[in-house]
Amino acid sequence: MTDSDELPWNSMSIKLPAEAFVSGGFFDEQLRFAARVGRGALRVTAKSSEPWLSIVPQSFAVAAGGIMDADVVVDVSAARRMVEGGRPPLGELHIEFTQQNSAGVRVEQTASVSVHLPVAVCPSCKKVLHIPSHLGAKPPTVCMHCFERLRPCPQCGVLNTWRVRTCLVSPNHIIRASEDWVTLGGNSSHTGIADVPLGAGALIWQYPVTLHTNPLRRLQWSSVITAFGVVYAASTPGDGEHLLHAFDVESGTPVWEPYVLPAPVHPDRGGVCVVGDLIVAGLVSGSVVAVDAIRGTRRWMVDIGGSVYGSVIPLNNEAVAVPVADGIHTGRLVVLTTDGGRIRYEVPMSGRPECTPAAHNNVVVVHDDTGGVLAINASTGATLWYTQLADSFDAAPVVNDGIVYCGGHDGILRALVLETGEVIWQSPVLGGAITGTPSIADSVLAVPTVEGLCLVSRETGQPVQRTSRGPVRAQPIVAPDGFLFAGKDARLHRLAAGMAVDDVYDAGGGGPQVSVPMAYADGNVYVATTRGVLHALRMTGVL
């Protein structure tokens, strides 16, 4: 043990009993300081973070070998007022102390004692939630006033909403490390980058647990996303209820009853997205629905006409872009406000948008089925450029560093300047149609083609590595050590630079494919197959 591990007092945290909080007045508890023999005098100065919390005395010295009891005092009425006024139910005593280390040198150290009040404050509606005093009582997991889902900070215990990544007490308290995967490829640029270990995948849960006996009733999934520790995806059995699901990322337990959609999200190219506290779904019927991500309740629904095939994407917290196909030869890019789903603007298109748009640096890029690419200013809807590139697209555009990459059904991958549409290079050497959305690593693009995954230099457009396991349709995930991609036989493969392909998981051989993009959260990958099953896999570092 080092000197700093051995703090010269007896408790690191004090919990105020529920009875003391109810009865009011003053509560006190002693903190015992002991100066070790042979380390000279212990000098202590303590400061409180909250006006309701104090320590008496605040500054003192203890002779070597001696002890000293200090009183930690809580002014309960003041604490109650502060908490009801919105302060977290936590106080801290910051203690500075000096004593000699084992080498006989006086060193100054600091440490904190936390004082927890037996209440929690809902960070959403700010109402005080009492924690019962019986043994083992835990803070509530749902606010009984506004039904916000709550989880305690792993560092200080204060309740936070499921939606935040850092604690309301301090941004240094990390509640969730993983970034949210809010749309195809994780973000509206569709980069597909995840901090996922590239080893074997172990099944942690699946939905449904058993396959429907009638193959026609099996679920067709849309693109999977993750946020706040929840997996979201829409499913349709073709002839039954079209559902929006929300599963706990670790257990697979539904977070709310599936939300019944009036029409399907396109099962192949479509997907839902997360914007703020909303899940937004564009439906093939031309409706757009926004559902409260935490409660599973409807916030708004608008009918914008036409059909939505690709996924709705977030532009920022205030707006989403919706690709709308009208009739046989035309379409629109519609931008809706997240507050109420009002149309902010719509841009007519000279072809049907059948894939998900991309957005980056205030530019929205969208493919149409005539092979055209349209770029607009995301704030105003003004057209920046339009260019005819391919015969059609099965892939969404992807954007990084001011460059947009467009993978055509004609098998040609093109890199364009995002601001101007000027073609930087085109790569016609991939061997067959580009069948899914590419993902973007530092120096290469991972391109799904009809022959297999192909890695292409971002600088030159030249292929640098290829696989030959047959068509890849789902967007690959870029991991720190390589790529995770799904083959035609529902197997997940890994591809590391300069190595042959390895299998990391078999989602059930014999026919099913992975055709919708995968999602990532906290070391897990979520994969839906054409056999109708959503698989949650814990990825390990070893094969």
Ligand SMILES: [Zn+2]
């Ligand atoms: Zn609340």
Ligand SMILES: [Zn+2]
């Ligand atoms: Zn905290």
